[in-house]
Amino acid sequence: MNHLITMLVASGKDILTPQALAQLRAHPRFGEALRASAEGLIALHRRNRVMSWFLSDRPLALIGHAVIYLHLEGRADDPLSGLTPSRFRNFCRTNGLCSPGRASAILAFMRLTGHIESVPHPGDRRVTQLRPSEKLMDIARTRLARQFPVITLLRPDIAPAVHALGDPDFEAALFRALGTWFISGSRILDHAPSLHLFAGRDAGMLILYSLMLAGGSDGQPVSLAPLPVSISALAKQFQVSRTHVLRLLRDAEAAGLLTREADMISLSAGLADDLQNMQAGLFHLLATCAAEALAALPDRAMPDRIAV
Numbered sequence: 001m002n003h004l005i006t007m008l009v010a011s012g013k014d015i016l017t018p019q020a021l022a023q024l025r026a027h028p029r030f031g032e033a034l035r036a037s038a039e040g041l042i043a044l045h046r047r048n049r050v051m052s053w054f055l056s057d058r059p060l061a062l063i064g065h066a067v068i069y070l071h072l073e074g075r076a077d078d079p080l081s082g083l084t085p086s087r088f089r090n091f092c093r094t095n096g097l098c099s100p101g102r103a104s105a106i107l108a109f110m111r112l113t114g115h116i117e118s119v120p121h122p123g124d125r126r127v128t129q130l131r132p133s134e135k136l137m138d139i140a141r142t143r144l145a146r147q148f149p150v151i152t153l154l155r156p157d158i159a160p161a162v163h164a165l166g167d168p169d170f171e172a173a174l175f176r177a178l179g180t181w182f183i184s185g186s187r188i189l190d191h192a193p194s195l196h197l198f199a200g201r202d203a204g205m206l207i208l209y210s211l212m213l214a215g216g217s218d219g220q221p222v223s224l225a226p227l228p229v230s231i232s233a234l235a236k237q238f239q240v241s242r243t244h245v246l247r248l249l250r251d252a253e254a255a256g257l258l259t260r261e262a263d264m265i266s267l268s269a270g271l272a273d274d275l276q277n278m279q280a281g282l283f284h285l286l287a288t289c290a291a292e293a294l295a296a297l298p299d300r301a302m303p304d305r306i307a308v
Contacts, residue, residue: 014186015288021191021280029153031221034279036153038209040146045206045238062182063098063106064140066091067116069179071131072172079127083116088130095183110136140175141165148290151283161290164297173293181285188281192274194257201248203238210234211258211265212275222272226264 024030067083070091074082081087085107092103107130110116115136118128148162164170189195198204215223231249235242249265252258257271267275 014184015181016186016188016191016281016284018191020284021277024154024280024283025221025276027154030276030280033150033153033283034221034276035213036150037147037279037282038213040150041143042206042209042213044143044146063092063103064115064136065175065178065182066095066097067110067130067136068132068140068175069182072176072179074129079129083130083132085130095185115139137171141171144174144286147282147286151287151290154283155287158287158290158294160294164290164294167297170293170297173296174289177289177292178285181289188278188285191281192278194255194271194274195278197252197255197257198248202244203240204248206238207234207245207248208275210237211267215267220272221276222267224267224269224272226261226266228263229265230263 027033067088070087071083085104088107089100089103092098093100097103098106107116111118111130113135115133116130117133119131120128145162145165148158148165152159152162161170161174189199195205195208198208201207211227211229212222214229215225215227229249231242231245234240234245249258249260252271253260257268259266259268
C-alpha cells in the first residue's frame with residue numbers, strides 16, 4: 001500500500017492544495033459534478049430520515065466516520081484500543097467535533113437506534129467495546145455510493161471504487177485514510193470559510209445546496225442570478241422551522257453572503273467561490289483516499305455494485 005495520506009500527514013503537508021482544487025474546478029464537467037453531488041445528498045435526506053440526522057449536521061456526519069475509524073484502530077492485544085466511550089469522547093474533544101458531554105449523548109443515541117453495538121473484546125472478555133453496526137456502515141456506504149460515481153466525472157481513475165464498496169478490505173483502507181487525514185487537523189472548510197455559517201446550522205448545507213440548485217445552470221458552476229425561494233418549502237423539506245430557515249438567511253445576508261429582495265435571493269460571488277472550493281476539496285479528498293484504498297486491494301473480483 002502506498003500510504004500516501006500517512007506520508008503527507010507525517011510531513012505536515014495537506015493534500016488539499018490550492019493547485020489541486022483549482023485543477024478540479026477547471027475541469028469542464030466540474031459544474032455538472034457539483035450539482036449532481038448536491039442532488040445526491042438531498043435525495044438521501046428524502047429517502048431516510050434517520051440518515052438525514054447524520055447528514056444535516058456537519059459534526060454528526062463526521063462523527064459517523066470517527067466511529068468507524070476508531071473501531072478499525074482496535075487491536076486484539078489491547079482491550080483499551082478501538083471504539084470505547086472514553087476514546088470516543090477524547091477523539092471528539094481533541095478534534096473539535098463536540099464537547100465530551102455531547103459526545104456521550106450522541107453515543108447513547110447511536111446505541112439506542114442500533115447504529116453502534118456492544119461486543120466483548122476478543123483479548124479480554126471482561127472488557128466490552130463498541131463497534132459500528134451494519135446499519136451505520138450502510139449509511140456511510142450509501143453516501144459514498146452516491147459520491148463516487150459523481151467524482152468519476154472528474155477522476156475516471158477511481159471508477160473501480162464504485163464497485164469496491166462492500167469489500168471489507170477496501171472499506172477498511174478507505175476509512176483509515178480518511179481518519180488519518182482528519183486527525184492531521186486539516187479541514188475542508190479551511191478553504192471555504194464562509195460556509196462555516198451554513199455548516200454549523202441544522203440542515204444548513206442542505207438549504208444552501210437547495211438554493212444553488214434553484215438557480216439552474218447559466219453556464220457557471222454556481223449561478224449568481226436571483227432565484228425564487230420559499231421559506232416554508234425549505235422548512236418542510238428539511239424538517240426545520242420557518243424561523244430557523246429565516247434566521248439562517250438573515251444571518252447570511254448580514255454577513256454579505258447573499259442578498260434578499262422579496263421572495264428572491266442572490267448568492268454572492270464569495271459564497272459561490274467557497275461553495276466550489278468546498279466541493280472540489282471533498283472530491284479531491286475522497287478521490288485520493290479511494291485511490292489509496294484501491295491500491296491496497298489484492299487482485300480479486302470486486303463485489304457487485306450497491307444499489308442506491
